[in-house]
Amino acid sequence: MRAIRHDDARLVWDETSAIPGPGAHEVRLKVAWAGINRADLMQRAGHYPPPPGASPVLGLEVSGTITELGDDVRGLSVGQPVCALLAGGGYAEEVVVDAHQVLPLPEGFTLREAAALPEVFATAWLNLFMEGALGAGDRVLLHAGASGVGTAAIQLCRAFGYPCFVTVGSDAKLAACRELGADAGWNRHEGSFVDAVQRWGGADMILDPVGASYLADNQRVLNEDGRLVVIGMMGGRQAELDMGRMLMKRQRLIGSTLRARPPEAKGRILAALAEHVWPRLVSGELRPLIDRTWPIEDAETAHDHVRADANTGKVLLEVSGA
Ligand SMILES: NC(=O)c1ccc[n+]([C@@H]2O[C@H](COP(=O)([O-])OP(=O)(O)OC[C@H]3O[C@@H](n4cnc5c(N)ncnc54)[C@H](OP(=O)(O)O)[C@@H]3O)[C@@H](O)[C@H]2O)c1
Structure with missing residues (x-):
């Protein structure tokens, strides 16, 4: 063969x-x-x-x-x-x-x-619903919204009634994500997503394939009792965790892989x-x-x-x- x-x-x-x-x-x-x-x-x-x-x-x-x-x-x-x-x-x-x-x-x-x-819908389902435990009223932040995983996750959020905010690398990708059902979004090449996500209402669950370079900003926009599910390290593997913010806001950090x-x-x-x-x-x-x-x-x-x-x-x- x-x-x-x-x-x-x-x-x-x-x-x-x-x-x-x-x-x-x-x-x-x-x-x-x-x-x-x-x-x-x-x-x-x-x-x-x-x-x-x-x-x-x-x-x-x-x-x-x-x-x-x-x-x-x-x-x-x-x-x-x-x-x-x-x-x-x-x-x-x-x-x-x-x-x-x-x-x-x-x-x-x-x-x-x-x-x-298989891979993108399994990853999105596993991490939104099983690891991320989405529940009534939750708002979701999806990084790399136009990725394979992102485009599946946007559609699942829309279908199951969870408003979602995406970050992407171009205005054309943002338009494609909006068409799939994203409620709002941010072009990552225009600076930090923090203000835009906070104006939107913050996130109760974040699906993050970026890792280190987004950790501090993810913690800033993650609401009380929020879950940060890290599924990738496109932005590096070592970063400083603000444990004070984690404790006071009862944030949960979850790592997840499907393959193994x-x-x-x-x-x-x-x-x-x-x-x-x-x-x-x-x-x-x-x-x-x-x-x-x-x-x-x-x-x-x-x-x-x-x-x-x-x-x-x-x-x-x-x-x-x-
Ligand atoms: N843990 C798991 O079980 C699991 C399973 C499947 C996938 N994943 C992870 O999920 C991610 C998406 O996978 P995929 O195959 O769907 O990806 P993909 O279609 O290749 O899309 C990845 C996108 O991520 C964005 N990106 C790249 N480098 C970045 C950076 N440094 N910071 C922010 N955004 C960046 C780019 O989009 P923009 O230019 O629009 O930002 C890129 O097009 C990958 O990190 C992958 O490893 C994890």
Whole structure:
């Protein structure tokens, strides 16, 4: 089979050895489309190694068709089109994945659209509702609002009735986020977001992929009993925490990663998506926002596009199409 190799600072689509399995709880998929995530860029740069046991090949999500089932897998069938959340290995013709990490396509969805769903909707759902514990009346601050994760999170906030404020890197991205349902926003290249968020009413929950460079300002705008959920470190990993503000405002700081969670935990998140998100995708209330696609052979160009912060929503790689 072929897969992307990234061992010499280039992404090369090349022959590699076949993947063993599937084990009793796993399925084998013929990959149609693979989603690109910011984490893939960090992994190839050596800053985000795959968890123990995961494939060293890039790729955290795919859509495709089931070609083989493990003996103990129930509820899925050979030939079924599905999408899957992976710990690695998606930039390839085939993946073998635990059945907990697989979901049928929302009715009426193409494989192309479905590849844009698993990682960003799972991340947004997990961190808004499970870690961030959104409750009645909460106001949400979403950093990197135009990212893949951001565009899913905006739509979930709108669909479930939580006003949200986004920070983004351009006025065009801000307009796109407003169209998706963001109530207000700020272009991060015009200075700190603090005044704008405070005028808006502050935030009860912050979904933050930026980390160190935003910590002080996040604490300034986080309301009493607010939750700051840190999911990334695009702005660095070391920063000073104001414990006085944390104590007096009863702020909670929560770190969260999806990738290293065991299959059963990922399965619980996907089950929540199937119940609460899939019907809204079918009805058209929620949608995957696909920025651009490239053939898998052009993965390097696609990575350049993401590295330049040029995307609004998801960038996908076509492996076998349809
Ligand atoms: N913990 C988890 O489980 C988990 C899971 C998935 C994703 N994530 C994290 O969530 C983030 C979004 O992922 P994605 O794949 O959706 O990203 P993406 O589509 O590649 O978008 C990332 C965007 O972040 C903004 N950005 C880049 N550097 C920044 C900086 N230094 N400060 C502020 N904003 C910056 C840029 O948008 P603007 O130019 O518009 O600002 C960029 O386009 C990443 O940090 C990723 O690692 C975490």
